[in-house]
Amino acid sequence: MASGALTEPQVHGLLAKRLWFHIVGAFVISLGVAACYKFAVAEPRKKAYTDFHRNYDSMKDFEEMRKAGIFQSTK
Numbered sequence: 071m072a073s074g075a076l077t078e079p080q081v082h083g084l085l086a087k088r089l090w091f092h093i094v095g096a097f098v099i100s101l102g103v104a105a106c107y108k109f110a111v112a113e114p115r116k117k118a119y120t121d122f123h124r125n126y127d128s129m130k131d132f133e134e135m136r137k138a139g140i141f142q143s144t145k
């Protein structure tokens with residue numbers, strides 16, 4: 071009597087269903103991590119480099135290092 075009320079366990083297609091769930095989940099998580107990296111790391115770094123090179127004077131920096139005696143090959 072009790073066996074008629076129980077449902078049979080799902081065996082057919084269980085692996086495919088679980089794989090599909092995990093593949094979609096991994097794809098969504100990887101997109102989220104990539105977006106977080108872009109906006110938390112890459113964009114601020116790009117802005118910092120742009121700001122540095124906008125105001126950087128290489129000749130002034132070279133003259134300061136030359137006067138400090140860092141270079142041995144220049145007078």
